[in-house]
Amino acid sequence: MQKSLTKYFPAFVLPTLAAFSIAFLVPFVMGIVLSFSDFTIVTDARFNGFDNYVRAFTDPSSNFVYALGFTALFTVVSIITVNILAFLLAMLLTRGLKGTNLFRGVFFVPNLIGGIVLGYVWNTILNAILSNFDLTLMYSANLGFWGLIIVNSWQMIGYMMIIYIAGIQNIPGDLKEAAAIDGANKRQTLFRITLPLVMPSITICTFLTLTNSFKLFDQNLALTGGGPSNMTEMLALNIYHTFYGRNGWSGPGQAKAVVFFALVGVIALIQLRITRSKEVEN
């Protein structure tokens, strides 16, 4: 058994390895190489060292550092709003109220709508509301920021809610019963029993919210397009604008994309480690 496994190992692994290489490894390595090159067409590049990275960070028209700050702020606020609201909804919808299933469905539906559609729909809604005050989403970066938060939360809450519901339903009933018998009040039950036991759900939800908010593109493009004057431009949109909107900026655009990849990777790893250590075995 062991022997034949060893013998046929290449035959089994090769197709997957080939697919993985073509679809992921090769483009990835090419991407990194290109970030150190001056190019317009990906197959025709000249090496130019760290030029692209320097321009991405220091050129005043690059807007990368601003976009990074804006994205970070957006991500932090999103994690808070999405997770708290999703958890509250999950608590509400695990109490056996009438119509629970209907409400779960209703809250989940926004997640099935594409980001571009959602962005345009909310653009119309929010502008219609703001027009009562002779304002638009484009009036200031603040309005754009909160508009993005609303759209992002609206879309992600349903998904996170489902994960929290699964987590809450997994808590053994006898634990809660024991707590009740010992005289724990509702708050104590929430903080001592429920929260520690849904920690795995919190891990996965924070992780998903963090990376999804950090990588947000569609909603940003459709809702504000980065306006007014690039003040609501997030990282992904900034990379897109750099790469396709400017002549001679393909290299720095690629460099930004590599930095973006590294940032998402590092943040996600750190976050995963922190929340893992808080998990409780049940």
Added chain:
Amino acid sequence: MKTKMKRFAAITATLLLLCGLLAACGGGSGSGGGGGKSESGQVYFQNFKPEQDEAYQAIAAEYTKETGVPVKVITAASGTYEQSLRSEIAKKDAPTIFQINGPVGYASWKDYTADLSASEVYTHLTDKSLAITGEDGGVYGIPLTIEGYGIIVNNKIAAQYFALPGAQATSLDEITTFAKLKAVVEDMQSKASDLRIDGVFASTSLKPGEDWRWQTHLMNVPIYYEWSGEDADLSDPAATAEIKFQYSDNFKDIFDLYLNNSTIKPTVAGSKTVDDSMAEFALGKAVMVQNGNWAYGQISGVDGNTVAAEDVTFLPIYIGAPGEETQGLCIGTENFFCINKNASEADQKASLDFMNWLYTSDAGKAHVTNDLGFIAPFDTFTDADKPADPLGQQVMDWSAKSGIQNVPWNFTVFPSQQFKDNFGGYLLLYAQDQMGWSDVTSKVIADWAAEKAAAA
């Protein structure tokens, strides 16, 4: 055993990687030889305008039926032409015909454009200066059409205004300067309720991506006066590397006129799209809107359209520059076709034959005028081949008017999309009273220089 397996896996991975890289690199250089499946060559046209995709598909099918030459037409989604061309042209079966938007497009694609000076279709071009020429004098891009823009006026409402007591003019013909335009517009705005309109100008669309009528088209006029004052040679990159934005105040004047005599308050301009503006015009809520002949379809296509074909007319965009009494519409093009010089000989010839057929044969010409809606700048087109829509006809009339100097499309040498988007952003902030005009001016000048330098 385990180490052996690991080593094997590592070697396979490395080999695969190398293969991939080699294949990817080979695609670019080795496209000269292979590719052509049929002896007579084939055509692969990458089209720029999504609204014309259907027409091109029909033309391609007809041409294939007539000649047996396969024609493939691929259209990129709106606003994604550059990115799809970048990926398509790196492939082995690269497009044989692609489009560029002018000298800036030529600068990024000049390694791929073939010299067309010996082609038949070029000899039919009425105004040779419309073509894109390289530093070596070769012809690398030929215009597919000419287009014109100005201020579109609803003649019916304008006539009602001129009939009112105390009107500032008696007909549109009297408006030949910015001062006169301003007097008429402001008076008209004060009588908006009599004319049952919401405002003179349709809303100034400043939503990102919807602001090209200002940051590109309107900007063209002051830049034209600046360069014609300097006798600048636009084919020389050094001449356009920087601008002084000498007519900045004139831009402000006309832009203020648009903003302050509009159907909407300036603070809500950031939510308006070009479609919104055109709908307001079509429904008779506004009298004037700055746009081009291509917008006629948008006007006539609006449900409940109240503007008859004979009531739409063009007025030049006057900005108060010296000598503007003889200024005409802005007429030019940003649709040029190029032949991919890395395609096989047979494919290149087939592509040229196709373009030639389109612009010289009767069947082709009918498609150009009726289906593509082009005003073709070729001598093979006679008066009988004139476009049917009123704005297209007016562009032709203006281009033939004696004593009128039409404004060329100098915006084809504007630095980049980023420059235009930034400018649009500044205009939005200005409209919302969040940025002073002097800041707009200095930022535009700085952005221009920076984006030009990056592309050089």
